[in-house]
Amino acid sequence: MPPTLILVRHAQALHNVDRDYSIADPELSALGREQCLELKANLVPKVLSQEDLPEVGLILVSAMRRTIETALLAFPELIEKGIPIVAHAGWQENSAQPCDIGSSISALKAEFPQVDFSSVDPVYPDKTSPAGAKYAYNKKAIMARGRSVLAELKERPEKAIIVVSHSGFLRVGVTGRWYFNADYRVFDFASEDKDDLSLKEREWTEKGGLGWSFEERVELGYGLPEEDKVVPS
Template sequence: MPPKIHLVRHVEGVHNLGRENWNITDPQITEKGKTQCKTLREDFPYHSTVELVVASPLRRTIRTALEGFAPVFEKKKDLKLILNADLQETSDFPCDIGSNVASLRKEFEHSSVSLDFDLVPDNWNRKTGRYDPGREAVSARARAARLWLKARPEKEIVVVAHGGLMHFLTEDWENCCQYEATGWRNAEYRTYEFDAAKIDEDLPLLETSESRLRRGKTGAQPSHEDQISLRLAGLQGWANQGYAVPERTIDGNY
């Protein structure tokens, strides 16, 4: 039985304060972000049933996972925070480029929770090849992350990632331009399940009815066909916002 996935967008980072901060590489979270971590820790209702926490290897997602889901790690003393490079954000703006592995190991060496870097290769922050910001590469690594999650033995998993990447991961494009290149608020969490009845893996994650109601969605979810149209319109909307996802092949050719 595939696991239930609680997807969480990271708390506010310095880059979220204004576009002038997009040139900061791998920015830290803000004071407001620290407060959002506290609120997430207090308000998230599923700490007791979560069996695994996974995060993108950027600082803001690591901090969100460690601080927002501290109760999970406190209950499971031997649990490591798994970092997965496929969950990094889509763009190659400096704010979406992560730190090298050695720097991250040093920064978090005194954390009470061990970090698992097995899925973070040394080239993970170069934004080339697998991690290219083009649509094909982003879609491919998002699909790889979905399949990895689907194969996990745990029954309930928290995934902390990024607003843009989340749309590729879920293939849920509803309201994807509500904010800057995303439909997700900082520190927002939603719950998804794999549709075991579907062989087609282009739309493998469905938001639960409870999760949709939690964020005020009372109507039916968009169909697979509607999501395709929403994706095309959303990507154009992102481009209009200055956050284009280039349309090129994985080898970098347009």
């Protein structure tokens, strides 16, 4: 049976404060760190009790500072229980602005030794060269990346997986739903058919698990450029 997906947007980062997209791979703001504690208080008891959710067996994070920090601050109990935290290039944000370009894996390994970076695509953080074309900021690449990460998760053996990612990619590449900083939504795959990657959201996260997110739905791919374009996500 395919896993349940708990999809989390990172908490507020420095580039979110004043919409300064020139900040390279920003860390969380002070408010973002507070939001992580609210996420922790809301979601972790649900995970540990398994009343509303199956057993979580994996935490995936976009290989960017703000997503890694969110996971480490919100889910320390889960990590201490032995649930692996694994970085994944496929869940990075859409644009090629400095705020959405990751740091080198060697730098991140030194900064976050708790995280497994062994399976991160070697091309990361490049998304503008031919080698990094699958991470380019255009509709074709982002839609394909969304399908790719879902297909990968659908084949995973875990009962439930937490993914910490970004609003733009989650909204227009994966789920068609809005995510406020540090909010989350819970989805199940609509069928066990390998080729059917459609998702069905749990009713209790219609406004986000924390109740912070818009209910409106968005068409996948909405607003994305047909060709590469450098604009903020």
